[in-house]
Amino acid sequence: MEHAGFDEPPVFDWAAAGPADLHAHSRESDGTDAPADVVRAAAAAGLGAVALTDHDTVSGWVEATEAAHETGVALLPGVEFSSQILEASVHVLGYLLDPESAAFMGERERIRTERVTRAERMVHAIGKDYPLTWAHVEQHSAPGATIGRPHIADALVSLGIVPDRSSAFESILHWQGGYYQPHRAPTPEQAIGIIREAGGVAVLAHPAARGRPVMRMGVLGDLVVAGLEGVEVWHRDNDEPARRRLLADAERYGLLVTGSSDYHGAGKPNRLGEHTTDPAVVAEIVRRATGWAPVLPV
Template identity: 85%
Template structure:
């Protein structure tokens, strides 16, 4: 098996590529396995599975759950969980509705000062995709209000930018519980980026108690001191260590395979999962 990338997004959430194109791009990049982990949705699994079989690459179906500690956003990756688990269906629908309502509130507020409408934002999302801040950012770019997504998130869409609106998200312990109850494997995504609150509060041990399986150490948003701390914590708490690109197509500079996961770690993820199975080409 070639390199393994366990974190990628399609246009079913906030990526720019179709699910099948993400998988084909991963195969073209020389990867042996890729995980599709769209935010709070499994809508891309079926298309990605077909592409994986056609492209000769292993697909790890997954999801990235949005969670919250106080004002801090924390993301939890769930691998190989049962998408029909009742609690999972209920939570992802609640998050989806909250995301859309929040996006509508933000667009209304921004529209008071800039020529932005809900129609502009809808034009930057795939049919059926949950609209969120990245789609608003893309609309702002198209309108020439900001240069790119990064500029949008550093300014107008920043949580201190004046237009930010809160939205529902479970506590990370709750997100982990939903993943585990659905037979999945839970990994804390880029803990030194959005999840710094977890590290500051020393609550990583609490997440392990809730069933956390691993931490995403090798990620461009984790700086070197944070990686050293995470590696020490992972050893102390017997956590799996993963590496990923967090690919979003043209939405972010992250490139497929820029960080990867040890094959032995993927084998352990597959061993622990009881909800779903990898898609393995014949």
């Protein structure tokens, strides 16, 4: 991948560009659209900017960049790091980081290997009770994509075992469903450190989702000390009381506030642009980043 770092933030009128959705996934992780189609969908939704933030991979950046040039949609290449506090999953978004950073490359490969191994263990366990095989799961992942629970869910849907992805995660793939397999993941502090070392900007994703582990454990201050720079407040998984608390915490700690759809194509009901980020916040993310440049309309 050609390096696209920069010494000075590019001059660009983010307010004039239009709404920005800073959290979207492609089939390179657990979305259903090709990276280029995510960008095209952003254009169709009237967005001026979109961030591609696949889980633990940057393999969609090149294709998304080409589509950004084609459509005129500004692109913030990014990644969503999977991290963990005890048994609670915590996701950290990293924007405009250098994917060739040694720390990032090492952790990315370790996570990829662990994800696949964990998925294989889960499929083996589920296969004892349901007609599910690894071959079924592979049919629902793009070539080179890291297979995870969403791909298992899609296989279960195709076999008629569950009606949709959400049902799969609420039953067979639930952590109390009997088939869940633990996996090693970095702590949020470690994920933030890797993003910062790679010149990126770290933002906590949907912190009130999945039982609110970050809010319940009261660790936001620790994450700020580790280098966290923002929090995703406007997200469908954050209810109104949680949003009020997050806004208060953002003011207390001086954090950037973002809004996003967490788009997964047909994999989730989330629609591009259902929540967006203030253009001034997008501009500040770009100003702070030193690892990679946004892709801007010519």
